[in-house]
Each structure stands twice: as structure tokens, then as C-alpha cells.
Amino acid sequence: MKPTISMRHNVTVQPVSEKPLIAAKDLAVKKQGTTICHVPELTITAGERVGIMGGNGSGKTTLLRVLAGLEHDHDGICQVATEPRERVFVHQAPYLMRGTVLFNVAYGLAARGVATAERNASAHSWLAQLGVDQLDDRRIANLSGGERRRVALARAFCLSPRLLLLDEPLADLDEAGIETVSAAIASLENTTVLISSPIPLPDGLVTRTVSIDSIEGMPAASLD
Amino acid sequence: MDLLWEGLIEAFRLIGRFDPLVMNAAWRSLWISLLAVSLAALVGIAIGSLLARCKFFGRGALVLLFRAGMGVPTVLIGLVGYALLSRRGPLGPLDMLYTPWGIVAGEFFLALPIIVTWTHGAISNLDPRVAETALTLGANTLRRWRTYLSEVRMAIYLALLTAFARCFTELGIAMMIGGNIKYRTRTLATATAMETSAGEFARGVAMSLLLLFGAMLLTFAIARLMRTEEER
Numbered sequence: 347m348k349p350t351i352s353m354r355h356n357v358t359v360q361p362v363s364e365k366p367l368i369a370a371k372d373l374a375v376k377k378q379g380t381t382i383c384h385v386p387e388l389t390i391t392a393g394e395r396v397g398i399m400g401g402n403g404s405g406k407t408t409l410l411r412v413l414a415g416l417e418h419d420h421d422g423i424c425q426v427a428t429e430p431r432e433r434v435f436v437h438q439a440p441y442l443m444r445g446t447v448l449f450n451v452a453y454g455l456a457a458r459g460v461a462t463a464e465r466n467a468s469a470h471s472w473l474a475q476l477g478v479d480q481l482d483d484r485r486i487a488n489l490s491g492g493e494r495r496r497v498a499l500a501r502a503f504c505l506s507p508r509l510l511l512l513d514e515p516l517a518d519l520d521e522a523g524i525e526t527v528s529a530a531i532a533s534l535e536n537t538t539v540l541i542s543s544p545i546p547l548p549d550g551l552v553t554r555t556v557s558i559d560s561i562e563g564m565p566a567a568s569l570d
Numbered sequence: 571m572d573l574l575w576e577g578l579i580e581a582f583r584l585i586g587r588f589d590p591l592v593m594n595a596a597w598r599s600l601w602i603s604l605l606a607v608s609l610a611a612l613v614g615i616a617i618g619s620l621l622a623r624c625k626f627f628g629r630g631a632l633v634l635l636f637r638a639g640m641g642v643p644t645v646l647i648g649l650v651g652y653a654l655l656s657r658r659g660p661l662g663p664l665d666m667l668y669t670p671w672g673i674v675a676g677e678f679f680l681a682l683p684i685i686v687t688w689t690h691g692a693i694s695n696l697d698p699r700v701a702e703t704a705l706t707l708g709a710n711t712l713r714r715w716r717t718y719l720s721e722v723r724m725a726i727y728l729a730l731l732t733a734f735a736r737c738f739t740e741l742g743i744a745m746m747i748g749g750n751i752k753y754r755t756r757t758l759a760t761a762t763a764m765e766t767s768a769g770e771f772a773r774g775v776a777m778s779l780l781l782l783f784g785a786m787l788l789t790f791a792i793a794r795l796m797r798t799e800e801e802r
Contacts, residue, residue, distance in 0.1 A: 416702050435706045441699035444720060454707035501707065 365427070367392040367509065367538050368413060372422035375408050383408035383420075385558055392508070395531065395539040397552035404559045406542035407438060410511045413540065428508045431458075438513040438542075440498030442486040447473070447497050450486060454505045465504075472500040475533075477526045491518035499527060503534065510539045516548075524548060580772030581779050591752075591761070592773070596780050599757040602670055602744075603737035606677035607685075611730055614682050618689025619715060622696075633690060639683030648746030651676040655747060668749040673757070676743035681733035688729030692722035724799045728792060735788050739781055758784075 368390040375383040383405025390396055398406045411417040412424055414435035426433065434454070442450045448469055455465035473479040476496040481489065489497065495518045502510060515531070516524050528548040531539060541552060584592050621633055653659050655667040655675075666672040700721050704714045719726065741759040748755030750764055758777045766774035 414706055416706070430705075431708045433706065435702070437699055437703070439699075441697060441703045443700070443703075443717060444723075453704075453709075457704075457707055457709040457713050505707070 365392065366390060367394075367427050368425070369427075370422065370424045373409075373412065373424050374421040375405065375412060375417060375419070376421070383412070383558070385409060385422075388556065390538060390540070392538055393536060394554065395534075395552045396541070397547050397555040398540060398542045399555050399557040400542075400559050406558065407513050409558065410435060410513055410540060410542055413509070414511050426509065432508040433511065434502045434505055434507040434509070435511040436498050436502045436513060436515065438517065440494060442489075442494055442497060445486065446482070447478070447484050447486060447489070448482040450497055451482075451501045451504060454501060458505070468504045469500065472504045472530075473497070475503075475526075475530050476500050477523070492520060492523050495519060496523065496527065499530070503530060506534075507537060510534065510537050512539060512541045514542055574775070577772045577775035578779075581776035584773060584776040585779065589773075589776070591756075592776050592780065594753055595756045595758050595761040595777060598670060598755070599738055599759070599784075602673050602757065603677060603734055606674045606737050607681045607730060607734045609674070610678050610681035610685050610733060614685030614729075615689050615719065615726065617682075618686040619693055619718065621686070621690045622693035623715075623718070633687075636683045636686040636690070639679075640687055642680075642683070644680060644740040644742030645746065646742070647676050647679055648742040648744075651679075651743065651747045667747065668751060668755060670748065670755055672747040673744050673755060676747045677737040677740065680740060680743060681737055684733040684736065685726075685729045688725055688732070689722070692725035693718050696721055724795070727795050731788050731792055731795075735785060738784050 366389045368388060370385050370388040373383070373385040373388070374381055382403070385405075398409060400406050408417060412420055413426055414433050415426070415430045416435060443453060448466065451469035451473060452465040455468060460468070470479055470482060473482060473496075476499060478493055478496045478500070481493060481497070486494070486497070495515070499512070499515060502512070512531075515527060519527060525548070528551045531541075532550055539552075541547070547555070617636075621629060621636075651672065652667065654661045655664065655672055656662060657667075666675060696718060700717065701714065704717045709717060739759055741763060744750070744755070744757040744760045745763070748757065748760065750756050750760040756764075758781050762774050762777035762781065765771075765777060
């Protein structure tokens with residue numbers, strides 16, 4: 347039987363596999379004695395597109411960092427059934443390396459040993475999907491905030507990772523940009539996407555949402 | 571003042587007709603410094619990167635040691651080098667005393683702390699997102715290291731140029747280890763000191779002018795590099 351997913355927003359129903367890709371229980375991250383992220387329970391199956399909701403300082407970014415393997419110092423259980431190489435995290439303020447847009451987008455593919463022609467073709471394809479293919483030979487210092495965001499997303503998307511962790515992927519984008527990027531995210535197949543994003547999320551961007559609020563003394567995480 | 575003026579005119583005359591003594595010392599200063607800095611770069615960039623990215627016991631002490639090494643007087647390096655390379659010293663069998671290779675070895679230790687310290691400082695202060703981005707995009711250790719170096723290349727260029735300037739103009743090492751032997755180990759700095767003390771003021775000024783010319787070239791190179799990097 348194909349499972350259906352409960353939805354908070356107007357979203358598309360997408361079949362997902364039964365096995366959880368992410369399983370967390372009593373996950374807590376403390377910094378200087380203060381809990382900055384607390385998730386009592388979280389289960390995400392492969393293929394889902396999940397929006398993480400929460401106020402400022404609720405620990406959305408920290409959760410994504412733990413799942414990406416960038417934050418190791420935590421309490422509780424956090425199991426991610428993918429190799430670290432199959433997870434890609436895009437920062438809230440993405441960092442682009444010195445060089446051209448094409449160099450940046452192809453960086454991950456080059457790290458995976460993909461041949462130059464193949465990686466350039468893939469990079470161009472994703473730049474085109476995100477509406478910035480004309481920027482391929484532009485130096486990153488000459489990009490606007492929205493262009494930088496799209497380049498960083500293209501760099502992550504062209505790796506086709508099993509788990510994609512996007513921190514505020516729609517920030518800095520204009521209306522057309524939000525539409526283009528949302529369509530690109532929705533087109534990702536076989537990839538589980540977690541998005542820490544402002545409310546409201548565009549229709550169809552996620553298959554369900556998860557709310558966390560980990561500030562001490564406030565209500566704990568709730569799941570849809 | 572007249573002495574200086576006459577010295578300047580004579581200096582241009584010597585340089586203009588490619589005086590063999592002046593040119594010989596200039597060429598030796600150049601290749602010795604270039605070789606010493608190149609060798610120090612190979613070792614220093616690796617050590618600086620390791621100190622910046624790897625945690626191990628004694629790391630802080632090593633960083634302090636290299637920082638302190640930037641201020642060591644060249645005569646002290648020359649003195650230690652002399653003691654090590656002299657016939658009775660532990661490195662005496664290498665027969666490097668009073669040879670250009672001995673000066674290269676001494677200048678290597680002059681350049682090394684500069685390159686290590688600058689590389690360590692630049693990589694330590696690198697935006698933490700560089701390492702995280704490279705890691706999450708699947709870069710292995712070697713590729714991440716290349717990425718760090720690429721991101722801090724401006725600081726490394728400056729370190730190399732500073733080290734070169736120090737080596738090109740230093741006197742103590744060349745004098746004590748090289749011995750200032752004519753057509754063998756004489757450099758611009760030792761020649762300047764010797765010619766001036768021998769009363770050959772014009773020749774001394776000519777040597778100094780070449781040193782000054784080298785320093786100015788370096789300044790232009792640094793300015794040019796910085797402008798190019800800013801445009802990127």
C-alpha cells in the first residue's frame with residue numbers, strides 16, 4: 347500500500363518508501379549550558395520534502411547541521427541512513443569559492459571525479475533550470491544576493507544527493523526567483539529535502555511540515 | 571651631499587655598463603633568495619596548513635615558536651649556521667660553509683617562519699563555511715586543502731613576497747655563512763657593506779640602488795596582485 351502524507355499546507359501527495367531515512371529521538375544540542383535545539387522525535391522517510399518550521403532561534407539551522415553531519419556534539423539519538431557524501435547542506439548565507447560561477451557549480455562533481463565535459467554539462471543544465479545560465483563565466487564577486495543563492499542551489503542540485511538540507515533556500519529571491527527555485531526543488535526525484543524556511547512556503551514545495559520550538563520553557567517539537 | 575650625488579651618478583654608470591662585479595652579486599642574490607623562498611614555501615605552506623587545521627599536543631607552542639622566529643636577527647641565524655656548518659660542527663661534512671648553498675640553507679630558515687605564520691594565520695581565520703561547504707560537497711582532504719589555499723592565496727602571495735624581500739636584502743647570513751667571497755658568495759648586501767667600508771662609495775651606492783630597485787619591484791608586484799585579486 348502506498349502511504350499518504352498528512353499535510354498542513356496545500357501540497358502534492360508523493361509516495362515515499364517505508365524505511366525511515368532520518369530517525370531522531372530526544373535530540374538536543376546545547377551550547378554554553380543552553381539548549382539551542384530540541385527535537386523529541388522526528389522520522390522522515392526517503393523521498394519526502396519536509397519543511398522545518400519554527401521561530402527565530404528555535405534550532406532549525408542547528409537541526410539541519412546535525413543531520414548534515416556538521417554538528418556532532420548532541421545528546422539523544424540521531425540516525426541518518428546515508429553516507430555523509432550523499433548529504434548536501436546549503437548554508438543560510440551560502441559560501442561561494444573564488445572563481446567563476448561554473449567552477450563553483452561544478453565543484454562537487456569535480457570532487458566526485460566526474461569528467462570535465464560531463465560536469466560542465468550538468469552544471470549548465472542546473473544553471474539553466476534556475477534561470478542563471480548566462481552567468482556561467484561570471485566571477486562570484488560580481489553576483490547579487492539572489493544570483494549567489496541560485497548558484498549555490500545549482501551546486502547542490504547537480505550532485506543529486508539522497509539528502510538535501512536547505513537552510514532558507516528562498517531568501518534573497520524575488521517573486522520569479524522563488525517560483526523558479528520552488529519548481530526546481532519540486533522536480534528533484536529520489537531526494538529527500540529538508541527546508542528551513544520562512545512562512546508561508548509556496549504551494550507544492552513541501553510534502554509536509556514539521557514544527558520545532560526548542561527554546562527552553564517553550565513548547566517542545568510538534569510533528570504533523 | 572656631494573659624495574652621495576657623485577655616488578649616484580657613478581652607480582648609474584656602473585649599472586648602465588653592466589659592471590661584472592655588480593651584476594654578479596645581483597644575480598647571486600636573486601637566485602639564492604628565489605631558491606631559499608621556494609624551498610621554504612614547499613615546507614612552510616604544508617606546516618602552516620597543518621598547524622591551522624590539525625589539533626595535536628604542542629600545536630600552540632609550535633605556533634608561538636614560528637611567530638617568534640619571524641623576529642630572529644639574521645646574524646643569529648648566520649652564527650648558528652656557521653657553528654653547524656663549520657668543519658668542527660655536526661654538519662661540517664656537508665662542506666657547505668662559504669658556499670652559496672650554505673646561504674640558501676640559512677635563508678631557508680629566515681623565510682620559513684614568515685611563510686608558516688602567514689599561512690597558519692590566513693587558514694585559521696578562514697570563514698568556517700569554506701571547510702563545511704567543501705566537506706558537504708564531498709571534497710576529500712587533499713581537495714579541501716587545495717580549496718583553503720586557493721581561498722587564502724592572497725595572504726600566501728604576500729607571505730612569499732615578504733619572505734623574498736627579507737632574504738634578498740639580508741646581510742647577516744650571507745656574511746657569516748657565505749663569507750663574502752668575490753665571484754663565489756658575494757651578494758648585493760655583503761657587497762654594499764664591503765665596498766662602502768673599502769671606500770668604494772659609488773660601487774656601494776650602485777649595489778644599494780639595485781637592492782632598492784628590487785624592493786620597489788616587489789612593492790609594485792604586491793600592489794598589482796592586490797588589485798588583480800580585488801577585481802576577482
